[in-house]
Amino acid sequence: MKKETCDEEISDAPKRPAFKMLFIPATTSYTRMQIQMRDNGALGGIIFDTEAETLTTANHLDCGNFNDMLRKAYEHENIESSYKANGTTPITIKHPSLAMFLTGTPGQLEALLGSYENGLTSRVGFYTFRLNPNWKSMDDDSVSQEEIFHPLAHQVFELFNFCLNNPVLFHFKRSQWDQLNKTFSVLLNEVVLEGNDDLQAVVKRYAVLVMRISMVQTRIRQFETNDLSSEIYCNDIDFQRSLEIVLCCYEHSRLLLSSMSSSGKHPLKDPNITRRFINELSDTFTTDEAIKAGANYGFSSRKINRLLKSLNGVIITKMSHGSYRKLSGK
The missing domain is CATH 1.10.10 (Arc Repressor Mutant, subunit A)
Structure with missing residues (x-):
């Protein structure tokens, strides 16, 4: 069966001005995603969807296949292409910034990632949970999500502008580096017990996640105190919280990925x-x-x-x- 395809960009179409759009739709093409990330520049982009399958469907189309972009964006590696669809000017994205937040079922996750060899598995933080069967009120007195997130959105916008206007150099303390290196060195030795060498990449990149989450927490503290210092150090509370978050996600990733190679009909395996x-x-x-x-x-x-x-x-x-x-x- 022939794969479904998307309409190709018209190379001789008149050039449109750059249009910045923070939220990049999960239903998109390879070229469209590149153009949007290029136009966004330092703003970066966010792929957000309540159905992981939406991104999976787009990624499996002939005009999709943007797994490589997702992997490079995680490392902030340059993304470049020169297709007929791009016109006469190649697309170049230097130091791309992209965040992705998806929800879905384990089956949707397997369809998106495919296998350990995909390389995307080690670049994603996983968290699984079961909801208690509690009924939520549906009457007129219930609070909408818009009411909850609207004031938070304004605060995040102010935080974004603060970070954009006040670049800093972030540091870990020597004791924090020692604990990070010791913790993930032990994990790297233990992955041999998992029977899957691909977990090594998960351990190494999850160490990077500790640094990134620590940076975010430290910048929030700097914003809240209006600290304009050009260099900042992570405090121990934020470091420990970041480490706990990542180690929790690591256990969830081991559980989910233990069944990655199955047909989806088998129960999750015990990773221990x-x-x-x-x-x-x-x-x-x-x-x-x-x-x-x-x-x-x-x-x-x-x-x-x-x-x-x-x-x-x-x-x-x-x-x-x-x-x-x-x-x-x-």
Whole structure:
């Protein structure tokens, strides 16, 4: 079946003046998104939609396929293209700024990301939850979302202008850098237990998220106190909050991504099953003992041998043929 396509931009159409639009529709084409991000400049852009499937549908069209732009925008890498649809002038977006906020079901998430190899999974923070079955009033006395967010929107607009007019250099304290490096170094060693090397990218980029969330909180504090300093340091409260937020999202991402390769009909897998298996082993053990313990978790002898080989030097060490010892502090 042929993919659905979108109308191509007309290269000889008269040039229109730049039109800034903060919220970029999830239903868009590759070229249209590039043009909008270029026209927005320092304003950046936000993709917001209550249905993740909306972005998925647009991304799977022939004129979509903008996963690479989403990945580059996360790293603020330059985005460039020179198609016939662009006319005679190539599109260049330097240091793109793009935020994305989507809600949806696990099935919609899998359709959007596809697999770990997509590269987008490590650039997105995930949070899952279940709503309690509480009925919300639908009468005339209920408060609308517009009433709640309208005053907040005005405050955010003032914050945006403050940040735009007062650029700063952001710093972590030495103790904060040490804690960040230690925390994510431990996580990076532990991903071997997940049986999926692609989690390494999640750990590394989630460390970047700690810095970004810390920057946002620090800038809010600076705005609230009208501090015009050209250099700012993150306080310990904001750092700890940012770290807790990201570590929470990391656990949610492990849970969601554990079923990424399934058809969607299987339940979510326990991401800690390998860790629990290792913890059950004695401080010193043999391959036969590991195979016997692994049988309780449904692990084959072949999987046990592969696992012991990959963990050697990380959390265990091989003393002799078929004999292992857990590393202290691991």
